Amino acid sequence: MTNTRPDPATGAGNIAVHARIEGRVQGVWYRAWTVEEARKRDLTGWVRNRPDGTVEAVFCGPVDVVQSMIDACHDGPPHARVDRIHEEPALEDGFTGFEKRPTG
Numbered sequence: 001m002t003n004t005r006p007d008p009a010t011g012a013g014n015i016a017v018h019a020r021i022e023g024r025v026q027g028v029w030y031r032a033w034t035v036e037e038a039r040k041r042d043l044t045g046w047v048r049n050r051p052d053g054t055v056e057a058v059f060c061g062p063v064d065v066v067q068s069m070i071d072a073c074h075d076g077p078p079h080a081r082v083d084r085i086h087e088e089p090a091l092e093d094g095f096t097g098f099e100k101r102p103t104g
């Protein structure tokens with residue numbers, strides 16, 4: 001496992017971000033929407049519901065593409081209401097695609 005980071009001189013490169021999304025994000029197609037949006041952007045990683053009512057995801061890919069995904073997550077699908085997104089660096093674990101995982 002490696003913690004991927006952008007090139008400090010250019011800001012380019014790949015990153016991995018762990019995001020926890022709070023609000024009305026379960027039961028509103030948020031995970032399926034996230035999978036669809038991440039795959040459109042060719043990101044790797046995963047998304048799942050958490051028992052506390054939040055959704056968490058790991059997004060891996062180019063800096064600007066990961067940021068565009070996080071920006072999109074602030075809106076989410078039509079019936080979602082996102083109150084807050086917590087972000088932190090994540091470990092890139094050699095994902096080969098983007099998947100929906102069981103609640104964890």
